[in-house]
Amino acid sequence: MSLLNTGLTGILSNQKALETTSNNITNANTPGYSRQRADFVSNPSQATGSGYIGQGVNVADIQRLNDEFINTQLRSDTTLHSEQTALVENLNGMDDLLGNEKTGLNQALTQFFGTLQDAAESPASSSLREQALNQADNLVARFKSVDSQLRSREQTVDDRISANLNEINSLADGIAELNLKIAESPGRASGRDANELLDKRDEKLRQLSELVQVQTNENNDGTVDVSIGKGQGIVSKGNSATLRLSGSTEQAGRREVLLEGVGRDRAITHEITGGALGGNLTFRDEILEPTLNGIGRIAIGLSERMNEQHQLGQDLNGNLGGNFFRDINSESLARGRITPSAETAESGNRQARVNITDSSKLDTRSYTLEFTGPDDQQYRIRDATSGELVKTGSISDSRPSTISMEGFEIELESGDFQQGDEFTIRPTYNGARDMATEIVAGEQIALAAPIRAEASSGNQGTGQITQGTMLNIRDPETGRRLDALDENGNLDPPMEIRFLSENRYEVVDVSDPANPKPLDPPMNNVRFEPGKTNTVFSGDPGARVVTASGPQGVGPQVGTDNGYTGQTLEIRTRDPETGVVSTQPPLDINSDESAQSIADKLSGRSGVQATAYTEARLTFSGSDAEIDINGVTLDIDGPLNSDSVEDAINNNNDFASLDLDVINDGSSIKLRSNTGADINVGFDDQGTGGGVAIEKPDPYESGTTGATVNLPADGAEATVGGYVDTTLADGVRLTADNDGVFDQAPSSEPAYKGFQFELSGNPEAGDSFRLETNEGGTSDNRNGLALGDLNAKNYLDNGNFSFTDAYGSVVEDVGSRTQTAQVDKEAAGTLMEQSQKQWEEQSGVNLDEEAGRLIQFQNAYSASSQVVSVARDLFNTLLGTFN
Numbered sequence: 001m002s003l004l005n006t007g008l009t010g011i012l013s014n015q016k017a018l019e020t021t022s023n024n025i026t027n028a029n030t031p032g033y034s035r036q037r038a039d040f041v042s043n044p045s046q047a048t049g050s051g052y053i054g055q056g057v058n059v060a061d062i063q064r065l066n067d068e069f070i071n072t073q074l075r076s077d078t079t080l081h082s083e084q085t086a087l088v089e090n091l092n093g094m095d096d097l098l099g100n101e102k103t104g105l106n107q108a109l110t111q112f113f114g115t116l117q118d119a120a121e122s123p124a125s126s127s128l129r130e131q132a133l134n135q136a137d138n139l140v141a142r143f144k145s146v147d148s149q150l151r152s153r154e155q156t157v158d159d160r161i162s163a164n165l166n167e168i169n170s171l172a173d174g175i176a177e178l179n180l181k182i183a184e185s186p187g188r189a190s191g192r193d194a195n196e197l198l199d200k201r202d203e204k205l206r207q208l209s210e211l212v213q214v215q216t217n218e219n220n221d222g223t224v225d226v227s228i229g230k231g232q233g234i235v236s237k238g239n240s241a242t243l244r245l246s247g248s249t250e251q252a253g254r255r256e257v258l259l260e261g262v263g264r265d266r267a268i269t270h271e272i273t274g275g276a277l278g279g280n281l282t283f284r285d286e287i288l289e290p291t292l293n294g295i296g297r298i299a300i301g302l303s304e305r306m307n308e309q310h311q312l313g314q315d316l317n318g319n320l321g322g323n324f325f326r327d328i329n330s331e332s333l334a335r336g337r338i339t340p341s342a343e344t345a346e347s348g349n350r351q352a353r354v355n356i357t358d359s360s361k362l363d364t365r366s367y368t369l370e371f372t373g374p375d376d377q378q379y380r381i382r383d384a385t386s387g388e389l390v391k392t393g394s395i396s397d398s399r400p401s402t403i404s405m406e407g408f409e410i411e412l413e414s415g416d417f418q419q420g421d422e423f424t425i426r427p428t429y430n431g432a433r434d435m436a437t438e439i440v441a442g443e444q445i446a447l448a449a450p451i452r453a454e455a456s457s458g459n460q461g462t463g464q465i466t467q468g469t470m471l472n473i474r475d476p477e478t479g480r481r482l483d484a485l486d487e488n489g490n491l492d493p494p495m496e497i498r499f500l501s502e503n504r505y506e507v508v509d510v511s512d513p514a515n516p517k518p519l520d521p522p523m524n525n526v527r528f529e530p531g532k533t534n535t536v537f538s539g540d541p542g543a544r545v546v547t548a549s550g551p552q553g554v555g556p557q558v559g560t561d562n563g564y565t566g567q568t569l570e571i572r573t574r575d576p577e578t579g580v581v582s583t584q585p586p587l588d589i590n591s592d593e594s595a596q597s598i599a600d601k602l603s604g605r606s607g608v609q610a611t612a613y614t615e616a617r618l619t620f621s622g623s624d625a626e627i628d629i630n631g632v633t634l635d636i637d638g639p640l641n642s643d644s645v646e647d648a649i650n651n652n653n654d655f656a657s658l659d660l661d662v663i664n665d666g667s668s669i670k671l672r673s674n675t676g677a678d679i680n681v682g683f684d685d686q687g688t689g690g691g692v693a694i695e696k697p698d699p700y701e702s703g704t705t706g707a708t709v710n711l712p713a714d715g716a717e718a719t720v721g722g723y724v725d726t727t728l729a730d731g732v733r734l735t736a737d738n739d740g741v742f743d744q745a746p747s748s749e750p751a752y753k754g755f756q757f758e759l760s761g762n763p764e765a766g767d768s769f770r771l772e773t774n775e776g777g778t779s780d781n782r783n784g785l786a787l788g789d790l791n792a793k794n795y796l797d798n799g800n801f802s803f804t805d806a807y808g809s810v811v812e813d814v815g816s817r818t819q820t821a822q823v824d825k826e827a828a829g830t831l832m833e834q835s836q837k838q839w840e841e842q843s844g845v846n847l848d849e850e851a852g853r854l855i856q857f858q859n860a861y862s863a864s865s866q867v868v869s870v871a872r873d874l875f876n877t878l879l880g881t882f883n
Helices: 002-026 068-091 094-099 106-121 126-184 186-190 195-211 275-311 331-335 595-603 642-650 653-658 782-788 803-843 847-882
Strands: 036-042 046-048 051-053 057-064 214-218 224-228 232-236 243-245 257-259 338-340 351-356 367-371 378-383 389-394 401-405 408-414 422-425 451-455 495-501 504-509 517-527 534-536 544-548 567-574 581-583 587-589 608-629 632-639 660-664 669-673 679-685 690-697 704-711 716-720 723-728 732-736 755-760 768-773
Touching: 002 036, 002 057, 002 847, 057 195, 068 094, 068 126, 068 195, 068 214, 068 275, 068 803, 094 126, 094 275, 094 803, 106 126, 106 782, 106 803, 126 195, 126 224, 126 232, 126 243, 126 275, 195 214, 195 224, 195 275, 275 782, 275 803, 331 351, 338 351, 378 401, 389 401, 517 544, 517 608, 517 723, 544 732, 587 595, 595 608, 595 723, 608 642, 608 716, 632 642, 632 653, 642 660, 642 669, 679 690, 679 704, 690 716, 704 716, 723 732, 755 768
Parallel strands: none
Antiparallel strands: 036 057, 046 051, 214 224, 224 232, 243 257, 338 422, 351 408, 367 378, 367 422, 378 389, 401 408, 451 768, 495 504, 495 768, 504 517, 534 755, 544 723, 567 581, 567 587, 567 732, 608 632, 608 669, 608 679, 608 690, 608 723, 660 669, 679 716, 690 704
């Protein structure tokens, strides 16, 4: 019987081996099928008096030849290859779109600025103006065309992402279902797995790895938990999650990958990596959206700079230039830059906008604004693609509330912003789509400048002045319209530069040419350096002017003191970039200190520039007197009047050393110290009586202020203190500890007028230059040249790129990414082939090997049959013997 049993076990075992081999052969082309092997083990031997006799063989297990390490490597390499393949598919053609002269922006930019320069060369030509306007329309159309084609690609990739998510959901459901079947399979209790179910599950995992990066964790019951990307679980034993793409094709803002949950779905876009889905998201968020942002940044920067420069000009009709292109901060455009994210409940009364504050500081990123708690004021701003934290802070309880960023600001206008709200911020994304030409006729192109200068025909010196350069019509810090030009573009008021000496001048208001008066703030004693280029008016938008002339109402003082009281000044400086306020060391002013000395002290401080001058007006009565001026005695014989005093001054050689200007208006003598030294006047009556009346002119008015001091008695004297004009740079402020020379909180006036002129040469005292409106300036091309020159300047990316350079950078970046993706795809393909080969070697069916095993097991089966046959013959022989 032992021999028979041994033969039967061989037959049965080899039959199973044959069946296993046959199954391998028939499944050689089944995707994901792992080769199986029948594992033979000897049956326990039977002890006899002659030793142990074997009892045959048994198939212990049908083993699935599969290595999880190789599976994991294959999935990883498949993920990488699928990701790069998706990138290449999306990038194909995009490089050609942007780089082609017929479809890109370079040619359109060149032609537009070229026609502007042509028009500037002949500003009176209507045809050249129309050509420039036509090219502006063509440029806008090209921006829109590029934007439209890129958005079409965005729609295509969103469709692909949606399809990827549907496939992932289907595979996740299939894996969860297989998990249940594997856990419930009959062989699990005895430690035997359902090989075919494992193969099907592994194949679905491999297919899943084509779509997204996959990680698995096997449980004790044979099920696997599956997570994707950066660890987001989508399968847990028999349960699977559902992914979808937020919103719809009509929705504004970026569409996010959502994980459906109870109550509120959760955005997991940042957690997705690898596979076709990861490649599609990478293309959309890291390449396509920055490209759209980059094109939009150029459109916004070009519109902003063109509008700013165009507003500084004058058109063919004599009107100030308005916006050349559409206002980048119009209400609809500003509100379109911020959209609620999928995390934000649709209900609510929130109203917000994003204003561009400086296009030169804009980058090509999109952002996410999150209200994180613990209260409704706390917020975080992250890079929408990388998730990098950019800024944190809190908003005010009231509305509007503003969050300032580099190049833009987020204005929360109204409504209840609350913890959990989330918004997508895309400052430049719609820039190209929303671009439009604002002017409708060539005559509206502002090629001229609204101001001009003219030298007086009676000038004796060699002084020259430029025609003027416009800087702004609005205060760059506040956006308020500057006062220097009225709504019609007229210089308000017209001005005149008058040289008091070869190195000092004043600028006066000549609205009434017969009655000029000081400007507000005054420019009564401006220093001029002969032979050099001197700029008239400040170029610092934040500069302020403070004028001090001693205690309020103080005029000439009887005696040798000017009447100025001592005080301590505090100068504070606020850094425009950081906002940090610092205080300089105290500045002490002594009692009766001269304006000249005070100005010198102030000019020694950071951000402060001060000049000083002193004026005294003298009127006379009587005859025969001695008048002492700063220690120089003038003898007057005869009538005492302005002419006789002027003659005495001219005849006194010592008077020139006083460095005082003398102006005789026929009824009085005005003395002026251009250094700010005190003016002391003494009177000694030598004749019929009379005296000197001393007045101190108001720097803001043509009249006088303060008391008039009369010197009728012998030996009487009076002193006039000077004025200190102090210009404070942007962020610098001055306060005092009492109302002495300066008020405790002195009022200041802006020094910035929005334009500048340049003086050069060697003017002489009495020379003048008229600053006026550029009426009839049809042949003026100053603003046209500035418009045409905009493309040659680096306005974007913090001054690193011109408009053409910025576009070239976009094209170069796309080209580089395309080339890199192609190389990476080929490398990933090689790695995947290697992993696939390893898997085939381990788990794949080799038909030649299986054919050999088929013969091997067939022969073993036949041999076992012979053993059974021999056992049968022996048994029959034994029976025959007993019969």
